[in-house]
Amino acid sequence: xxxxxxxxxxxxxxxxxxxxxxxxxxxxxxxxxxxxxxxxxxxxxxxxxxxxxxxxxxxxxxxxxxxxxxxxxxxxxxxxx
Amino acid sequence: xxxxxxxxxxxxxxxxxxxxxxxxxxxxxxxxxxxxxxxxxxxxxxxxxxxxxxxxxxxxxxxxxxxxxxxxxxxxxxxxxxxxxxxxxxxxxxxxxxxxxxxxxxxxxxxxxxxxxxxxxxxxxxxxxxxxxxxxxxxxxxxxxxxxxxxxxxxxxxxxxxxxxxxxxxxxxxxxxxxxxxxxxxxxxxxxxxxxxxxxxxxxxxxxxxxxxxxxxxxxxxxxxxxxxxxxxxxxxxxxxxxxxxxxxxxxxxxxxxxxxxxxxxxxxxxxxxxxxxxxxxxxxxxxxxxxxxxxxxxxxxxxxxxxxxxxxxxxxxxxxxxxxxxxxxxxxxxxxxxxxxxxxxxxxxxxxxxxxxxxxxxxxxxxxxxxxxxxxxxxxxxxxxxxxxxxxxxxxxxxxxxxxxxxxxxxxxxxxxxxxxxxxxxxxxxxxxxxxxxxx
Numbered sequence: 001x002x003x004x005x006x007x008x009x010x011x012x013x014x015x016x017x018x019x020x021x022x023x024x025x026x027x028x029x030x031x032x033x034x035x036x037x038x039x040x041x042x043x044x045x046x047x048x049x050x051x052x053x054x055x056x057x058x059x060x061x062x063x064x065x066x067x068x069x070x071x072x073x074x075x076x077x078x079x080x081x
Numbered sequence: 082x083x084x085x086x087x088x089x090x091x092x093x094x095x096x097x098x099x100x101x102x103x104x105x106x107x108x109x110x111x112x113x114x115x116x117x118x119x120x121x122x123x124x125x126x127x128x129x130x131x132x133x134x135x136x137x138x139x140x141x142x143x144x145x146x147x148x149x150x151x152x153x154x155x156x157x158x159x160x161x162x163x164x165x166x167x168x169x170x171x172x173x174x175x176x177x178x179x180x181x182x183x184x185x186x187x188x189x190x191x192x193x194x195x196x197x198x199x200x201x202x203x204x205x206x207x208x209x210x211x212x213x214x215x216x217x218x219x220x221x222x223x224x225x226x227x228x229x230x231x232x233x234x235x236x237x238x239x240x241x242x243x244x245x246x247x248x249x250x251x252x253x254x255x256x257x258x259x260x261x262x263x264x265x266x267x268x269x270x271x272x273x274x275x276x277x278x279x280x281x282x283x284x285x286x287x288x289x290x291x292x293x294x295x296x297x298x299x300x301x302x303x304x305x306x307x308x309x310x311x312x313x314x315x316x317x318x319x320x321x322x323x324x325x326x327x328x329x330x331x332x333x334x335x336x337x338x339x340x341x342x343x344x345x346x347x348x349x350x351x352x353x354x355x356x357x358x359x360x361x362x363x364x365x366x367x368x369x370x371x372x373x374x375x376x377x378x379x380x381x382x383x384x385x386x387x388x389x390x391x392x393x394x395x396x397x398x399x400x401x402x403x404x405x406x407x408x409x410x411x412x413x414x415x416x417x418x419x420x421x422x423x424x425x426x427x428x429x430x431x432x433x434x435x436x437x438x439x440x441x442x443x444x445x446x447x448x449x450x451x452x453x454x455x456x457x458x459x460x461x462x463x464x465x466x467x468x469x470x471x472x473x474x475x476x477x478x479x480x481x482x483x484x485x486x487x488x489x490x491x492x493x494x495x496x497x498x499x500x501x502x503x504x505x506x507x508x509x510x511x512x513x514x515x516x517x518x519x520x521x522x
Contacts, residue, residue, distance in 0.1 A: 032298070038431055038462060041301075042463040042466050043466065045461060057461035059323060063326050067301055
């Protein structure tokens with residue numbers, strides 16, 4: 001599965017679990033406007049780590065955090081190569 | 082409270098502006114101010130700007146101020162009133178008094194002119210409640226002197242904080258701003274990070290403080306460059322290399338410090354070399370703050386520590402030598418010390434401290450659960466997440482769907498950050514020799 005599909009699936013799963021209403025998920029959508037709060041992002045990162053074995057947010061080389069859905073997908077794409 | 086010099090200084094939220102110059106002849110408590118003199122006052126105010134005004138009004142006048150944290154329910158006040166021998170209440174003028182007290186004073190803004198000048202002054206005790214494992218909170222006794230021990234005279238600083246000033250970390254910034262020469266910008270409850278950053282940019286904020294979790298939100302905000310701070314402070318949670326490096330890239334001009342403090346032990350130190358942890362050599366320092374490590378936990382001694390816990394039968398705050406046990410576990414790696422988390426397994430999710438026992442009680446209340454063990458999972462967004470191992474009553478039960486069902490039941494009883502992010506079904510749980518659930522640390 002591509003990082004894109006996996007991430008979008010997990011975002012929907014976290015939103016359902018945490019009772020959040022999601023905005024329409026486009027690449028340009030700012031993460032903070034997605035409907036997920038910090039706790040949801042924390043859960044999302046944990047779930048993605050369970051699936052991929054990677055947590056790019058914890059990587060020491062991280063110097064820029066993703067700001068949009070598109071950024072987030074690219075962020076994991078880079079970490080997973 | 083002696084403010085620093087400077088005209089036109091203010092404490093501002095989105096809703097209110099408190100002109101600091103006006104406090105000499107005006108008050109948020111109006112004619113009630115004189116009646117509160119010498120009393121033990123519970124400060125239970127919903128609005129943060131009003132709470133700020135009441136603190137300025139009451140310091141030096143009241144015998145005690147009990148500073149209730151935001152989000153407290155009126156039912157939590159009874160035990161506090163008793164232990165603090167409170168005989169007065171200050172409440173939000175938009176609300177009825179939450180409990181019956183001999184004197185209840187509404188706090189409102191804007192400030193009302195005082196008919197008689199302020200009479201000073203006594204050394205007011207500032208009482209900060211902290212959450213205990215169970216039962217009533219511990220009441221930590223400070224004075225303005227202990228609270229401001231780490232605050233040095235400074236050049237013009239325009240402060241802001243993501244914290245609420247009714248908790249120790251935010252209170253430090255409130256007092257820092259008052260002691261300095263600039264203003265302070267505070268957030269509002271329902272204000273998103275984007276809107277707050279835009280407001281901070283307009284206010285020309287130069288010095289900003291928050292938890293690593295607050296800062297990760299900034300790093301994910303498209304409005305992060307609305308501010309160009311000279312100083313960025315992280316505290317309240319462990320700062321990791323990743324968040325420090327990301328902030329360095331975002332704000333190349335800023336001095337970035339991560340500070341360590343606790344409500345009981347006071348402000349200990351701030352690290353500005355851009356790396357997680359702190360130099361082990363600081364253990365040998367003979368300065369204002371002495372540190373030592375006992376059984377893996379950091380202990381601190383300084384005149385910034387609280388004076389004592391309040392209440393009959395309260396435990397001693399410090400040992401005979403004056404050291405306060407922080408309960409924070411540290412580990413030496415090379416020439417640096419790193420924080421591992423809390424002793425007793427207390428989990429810090431985005432600055433909120435969670436006792437595993439409370440979460441276990443909620444899990445164990447589910448009919449399908451025989452036992453559970455709740456612990457922290459490290460997380461780069463909130464510092465930690467709550468997760469749990471669960472032993473089912475019927476080991477042959479279908480696990481599919483049960484995780485969702487148990488978590489939904491938990492969510493009905495607990496706030497979201499206390500509900501486990503994930504469950505793992507296990508056959509049994511590790512026990513200590515004493516038959517207790519084995520916990521980390």
